[in-house]
Amino acid sequence: MKIEMDESASKQSILDVHIAEAGYEAGKSTIQNIRIQVYPGELVGIIGPNGAGKSTTIKTMLGLLEHAEFEIAIGGEGRYAYIPEQPVFYEYMTLWEHLDLAAAAYEMEEREFVARAEELLVRFGMDHVRDDLPGSFSKGMRQKMMLMIGFLASPDVYIVDEPFIGLDPRATKDFLQLLDEERRRGAGVLMSTHVLDTAERICDRFVLIAAGRSAAEGTLDEIRAVAGQPELSLFDCFDILTS
Numbered sequence: 112m113k114i115e116m117d118e119s120a121s122k123q124s125i126l127d128v129h130i131a132e133a134g135y136e137a138g139k140s141t142i143q144n145i146r147i148q149v150y151p152g153e154l155v156g157i158i159g160p161n162g163a164g165k166s167t168t169i170k171t172m173l174g175l176l177e178h179a180e181f182e183i184a185i186g187g188e189g190r191y192a193y194i195p196e197q198p199v200f201y202e203y204m205t206l207w208e209h210l211d212l213a214a215a216a217y218e219m220e221e222r223e224f225v226a227r228a229e230e231l232l233v234r235f236g237m238d239h240v241r242d243d244l245p246g247s248f249s250k251g252m253r254q255k256m257m258l259m260i261g262f263l264a265s266p267d268v269y270i271v272d273e274p275f276i277g278l279d280p281r282a283t284k285d286f287l288q289l290l291d292e293e294r295r296r297g298a299g300v301l302m303s304t305h306v307l308d309t310a311e312r313i314c315d316r317f318v319l320i321a322a323g324r325s326a327a328e329g330t331l332d333e334i335r336a337v338a339g340q341p342e343l344s345l346f347d348c349f350d351i352l353t354s
């Protein structure tokens with residue numbers, strides 16, 4: 112992955128990705144010509160039907176695809192947090208040890224780490240299981256662990272893959288509140304989701320991916336203009352543009 116830490120990028124976009132093409136086999140591209148820009152404080156939603164290429168776009172950005180031609184520039188200190196849809200954890204490490212490991216990876220100072228970790232444990236209602244192994248957690252609790260790891264180190268950019276499935280309403284509210292705090296600090300967020308009513312409510316802009324290409328992008332009004340209908344919900348625009 113090529114991360115350019117461009118001083119001027121912090122005054123402009125905090126995340127700028129251009130994927131010329133990417134895929135799982137040499138010579139066979141799954142996604143083509145996708146450009147995503149996120150400005151400081153913005154929340155940009157990646158939406159699209161099953162199999163459209165949303166996860167492939169995120170995997171490409173993270174440098175996980177071997178066959179990919181792309182460029183990515185992250186502003187600020189160039190730090191990003193990836194919050195995966197499927198929790199990834201070590202079976203023999205407690206919740207606190209996972210947070211500690213993430214803090215080490217981000218080279219956080221001990222005092223800063225402890226203060227933030229304690230705050231996140233309380234905010235996500237996970238304080239009572241801090242010394243437990245995630246194998247004993249419910250699906251939602253594991254997902255909360257991923258969120259806490261993501262929020263630990265105040266990154267410049269959040270890349271979040273489908274956060275809403277599995278979170279209860281309280282956890283969803285806590286997550287969105289934390290995200291708002293981070294956006295006020297200037298962080299940018301790129302989030303893929305199928306939960307279009309929530310996306311319509313919280314996202315500043317959208318990138319609609321269909322069949323591996325960017326089918327529409329912009330604010331809801333701009334997406335409505337592409338769909339040719341001024342009053343529609345995001346869901347209805349999605350329907351028109353992907354059928």
Ligand SMILES: Nc1ncnc2c1ncn2[C@@H]1O[C@H](COP(=O)(O)OP(=O)(O)OP(=O)(O)O)[C@@H](O)[C@H]1O
Pocket residue numbers: 135141159160161162163164165166167168
């Ligand atoms: N590991 C893989 N190897 C080969 N092909 C893959 C792999 N993962 C995804 N694909 C293919 O890439 C295309 C895009 O898949 P992707 O997972 O990016 O879609 P998505 O938009 O995230 O879908 P969903 O909403 O179902 O999560 C699909 O045709 C899929 O079959």
